[in-house]
Amino acid sequence: MVYEATTSAPVNIACIKYWGKRDTKLILPTNSSLSVTLDQDHLRSTTTSRVDASFEEGDKLWLNGKEDVIKDGGRLWVCIKEMRAWRKELEEKDSSLPPLSSWPLRIASYNNFPTAAGLASSASGLACLVASLSKLYELPQTPSQLSLIARQGSGSACRSLFGGFVAWREGSDPSGNDSLAEEVAPRDHWPEMHALICVVSDAKKGTSSTSGMQRTVETSSLLKNRLEVVPERMEAISQAIKSKDFEQFAKITMIDSNSFHAVCLDTSPPIFYLNDVSRAIIALVEELNRASGKNIAAYTFDAGPNAVIYALEENMPVIIGAVKKYFPTTEEFEDPFKTQTNDLPEGFDVRVVREGGWEKGAVKGLIHTRVGDGPRTLGKEESLLNEQGVPKTLA
Amino acid sequence: MVYEATTSAPVNIACIKYWGKRDTKLILPTNSSLSVTLDQDHLRSTTTSRVDASFEEGDKLWLNGKEDVIKDGGRLWVCIKEMRAWRKELEEKDSSLPPLSSWPLRIASYNNFPTAAGLASSASGLACLVASLSKLYELPQTPSQLSLIARQGSGSACRSLFGGFVAWREGSDPSGNDSLAEEVAPRDHWPEMHALICVVSDAKKGTSSTSGMQRTVETSSLLKNRLEVVPERMEAISQAIKSKDFEQFAKITMIDSNSFHAVCLDTSPPIFYLNDVSRAIIALVEELNRASGKNIAAYTFDAGPNAVIYALEENMPVIIGAVKKYFPTTEEFEDPFKTQTNDLPEGFDVRVVREGGWEKGAVKGLIHTRVGDGPRTLGKEESLLNEQGVPKTLA
Numbered sequence: 001m002v003y004e005a006t007t008s009a010p011v012n013i014a015c016i017k018y019w020g021k022r023d024t025k026l027i028l029p030t031n032s033s034l035s036v037t038l039d040q041d042h043l044r045s046t047t048t049s050r051v052d053a054s055f056e057e058g059d060k061l062w063l064n065g066k067e068d069v070i071k072d073g074g075r076l077w078v079c080i081k082e083m084r085a086w087r088k089e090l091e092e093k094d095s096s097l098p099p100l101s102s103w104p105l106r107i108a109s110y111n112n113f114p115t116a117a118g119l120a121s122s123a124s125g126l127a128c129l130v131a132s133l134s135k136l137y138e139l140p141q142t143p144s145q146l147s148l149i150a151r152q153g154s155g156s157a158c159r160s161l162f163g164g165f166v167a168w169r170e171g172s173d174p175s176g177n178d179s180l181a182e183e184v185a186p187r188d189h190w191p192e193m194h195a196l197i198c199v200v201s202d203a204k205k206g207t208s209s210t211s212g213m214q215r216t217v218e219t220s221s222l223l224k225n226r227l228e229v230v231p232e233r234m235e236a237i238s239q240a241i242k243s244k245d246f247e248q249f250a251k252i253t254m255i256d257s258n259s260f261h262a263v264c265l266d267t268s269p270p271i272f273y274l275n276d277v278s279r280a281i282i283a284l285v286e287e288l289n290r291a292s293g294k295n296i297a298a299y300t301f302d303a304g305p306n307a308v309i310y311a312l313e314e315n316m317p318v319i320i321g322a323v324k325k326y327f328p329t330t331e332e333f334e335d336p337f338k339t340q341t342n343d344l345p346e347g348f349d350v351r352v353v354r355e356g357g358w359e360k361g362a363v364k365g366l367i368h369t370r371v372g373d374g375p376r377t378l379g380k381e382e383s384l385l386n387e388q389g390v391p392k393t394l395a
Numbered sequence: 396m397v398y399e400a401t402t403s404a405p406v407n408i409a410c411i412k413y414w415g416k417r418d419t420k421l422i423l424p425t426n427s428s429l430s431v432t433l434d435q436d437h438l439r440s441t442t443t444s445r446v447d448a449s450f451e452e453g454d455k456l457w458l459n460g461k462e463d464v465i466k467d468g469g470r471l472w473v474c475i476k477e478m479r480a481w482r483k484e485l486e487e488k489d490s491s492l493p494p495l496s497s498w499p500l501r502i503a504s505y506n507n508f509p510t511a512a513g514l515a516s517s518a519s520g521l522a523c524l525v526a527s528l529s530k531l532y533e534l535p536q537t538p539s540q541l542s543l544i545a546r547q548g549s550g551s552a553c554r555s556l557f558g559g560f561v562a563w564r565e566g567s568d569p570s571g572n573d574s575l576a577e578e579v580a581p582r583d584h585w586p587e588m589h590a591l592i593c594v595v596s597d598a599k600k601g602t603s604s605t606s607g608m609q610r611t612v613e614t615s616s617l618l619k620n621r622l623e624v625v626p627e628r629m630e631a632i633s634q635a636i637k638s639k640d641f642e643q644f645a646k647i648t649m650i651d652s653n654s655f656h657a658v659c660l661d662t663s664p665p666i667f668y669l670n671d672v673s674r675a676i677i678a679l680v681e682e683l684n685r686a687s688g689k690n691i692a693a694y695t696f697d698a699g700p701n702a703v704i705y706a707l708e709e710n711m712p713v714i715i716g717a718v719k720k721y722f723p724t725t726e727e728f729e730d731p732f733k734t735q736t737n738d739l740p741e742g743f744d745v746r747v748v749r750e751g752g753w754e755k756g757a758v759k760g761l762i763h764t765r766v767g768d769g770p771r772t773l774g775k776e777e778s779l780l781n782e783q784g785v786p787k788t789l790a
Contacts, residue, residue, distance in 0.1 A: 222657055225620035251663075258665045262617055266657040268650055269681040276671045286664040 039372030434767030522555030
């Protein structure tokens with residue numbers, strides 16, 4: 001009997017940003033956040049977990065084929081420990097269950113997007129680990145309950161346990177038990193929500209989000225005000241999603257991205273994630289919206305120079321056309337939706353972008369995706385482990 | 396009898412930034428600000444004003460040899476009108492005075508620094524106009540009283556009526572009569588305060604400060620908090636100046652520059668003045684300070700990408716050495732102080748700057764100057780006007 005589960009989990013990109021912890025150990029945030037889950041058809045982490053009484057040398061984990069140390073007390077270790085504890089509870093209640101919680105684990109995880117793409121792989125990766133162990137251990141916990149564990153692995157991972165539009169409630173309990181993710185709306189509510197990821201080159205490695213956000217908490221005087229305005233934004237964007245009001249959704253998304261980068265700049269020493277290419281993409285989107293007479297696109301930037309542009313499917317032709325025109329990419333762009341590009345809207349002021357556009361490769365590549373579903377359970381044939389419990393890619 | 400006065404006035408660069416008006420007509424700011432006046436030996440505006448009963452076609456003004464229209468109700472017009480009114484008061488009290496207030500004006504103004512240098516020429520220019528008219532009209536008003544008029548020409552011009560370290564008090568009276576400049580400390584109190592201006596190229600013309608600051612007032616939610624913290628900063632930096640505490644002066648100057656650019660970013664649509672080269676200069680200064688174990692340099696940025704680095708004279712060798720090393724300029728650097736450059740401090744982490752430094756011309760040129768005095772009265776031989784009351788450069 002092989003006890004194994006393989007799952008995949010999605011990437012999520014926040015519209016209301018998570019920046020700052022009130023408890024660094026439990027990963028409790030200073031504010032609620034909200035994200036769109038992206039389609040696993042395009043971007044995903046896949047994880048296989050197996051337990052076997054005969055495995056030696058304790059638990060082992062491989063990330064993209066490379067063995068990773070599960071450091072005692074570290075974030076991976078905490079997630080595994082908590083999931084095992086829930087399994088143990090089940091076993092204690094029902095002695096007929098096999099004692100999986102006491103057997104060593106073999107875990108292999110793989111991201112189908114390059115780390116160099118600058119997408120936060122820790123969110124999908126940690127969510128996938130938790131989803132996979134939950135399946136393996138046949139746990140009764142809901143996705144929201146599982147999100148409590150994923151959160152401790154990597155804050156924003158908690159939001160990748162749901163599809164659609166997802167809120168991470170900051171909570172107030174010091175234990176962290178109310179700091180969890182929940183669905184605001186499923187993907188089917190607004191499937192027209194598409195996203196274009198612009199992968200921007202940056203010569204310099206930026207400040208890690210873990211250290212950066214704590215420096216903001218310690219030194220920014222403007223953060224206090226950001227924390228005061230986020231609750232209204234959470235409420236307003238949830239309403240915009242429920243009523244499928246893209247205009248409003250876009251407005252809040254852009255304002256909150258700018259507010260997040262503003263408090264980064266207000267940090268000592270200041271933190272910069274946006275570079276000149278990021279600024280140029282912002283200018284392009286602002287001008288597309290102005291020339292269109294309404295918000296047809298919304299940019300948002302995480303802790304790096306990459307832009308994510310949210311737009312309704314119907315407006316992607318003009319957006320992709322504009323981005324391709326001014327930012328010729330080095331990587332071939334394979335659009336899974338085969339979007340036909342449109343010309344710039346009438347009245348578009350070309351002065352906002354560089355004469356002749358940017359040099360090739362300022363934007364390395366584009367990824368066109370859309371709102372997606374939550375973690376998926378995959379079949380045996382998709383297992384990442386071979387018979388010996390070692391990643392197939394290594395065998 | 397020729398009634399004429401020639402004066403020069405200095406540039407000032409704020410450490411606590413002016414950003415936002417509570418009254419756009421009277422130019423009343425949303426917060427107090429504080430600046431260092433720079434030495435007129437290096438950067439100055441010069442203005443000659445003359446009145447003559449025989450001048451025809453009313454008042455005329457030339458800026459850098461080009462005639463400028465004095466628009467009715469415009470800012471130049473307001474300054475001239477107010478100065479003339481003060482002169483008229485004098486004449487009404489003393490009928491032996493020649494009726495200069497009723498005679499047409501000829502005004503010529505000249506900046507010894509190129510507009511392309513990106514330095515705010517309106518501050519020194521408007522201060523110089525007011526100083527020149529005050530001299531011509533032999534007004535008894537103090538520099539603080541004159542600053543009320545210069546303020547209405549260009550907000551920060553009020554600070555150029557003093558040398559040394561200057562505060563512009565926001566005031567509270569709706570008339571604006573308490574929104575004036577005053578000296579915090581004269582130049583002689585801390586003559587070791589030097590400044591290095593790094594003139595940074597920018598492909599794109601940024602948002603004008605006049606329109607930008609009002610967009611911030613209307614749309615930034617973080618501005619409210621900035622306005623709450625500025626009073627403490629004003630107090631703290633004034634203390635630092637009085638006690639010649641460069642460490643503290645630098646800390647507050649950098650924090651306030653970053654806070655100002657943060658509220659620009661928090662504006663809708665966002666305003667960016669810092670570009671990648673500005674960011675690189677910030678990184679260089681932060682690393683110089685870290686490696687030195689104390690703040691030896693303080694960057695500050697106005698509404699553009701140019702950096703002004705404040706430092707004590709004794710630390711300029713290492714700062715100029717570092718800037719020249721990583722930012723080779725296109726323009727020859729003529730240092731009036733003949734500063735010998737020093738190597739980087741021990742422990743300087745070269746990873747913070749680009750491998751091999753930036754391409755030549757990323758920083759176009761450097762200007763080394765220091766704290767300076769207030770407006771100067773110049774001799775007849777420095778008049779910008781010929782006998783006919785036309786700029787000599789045109790004759």
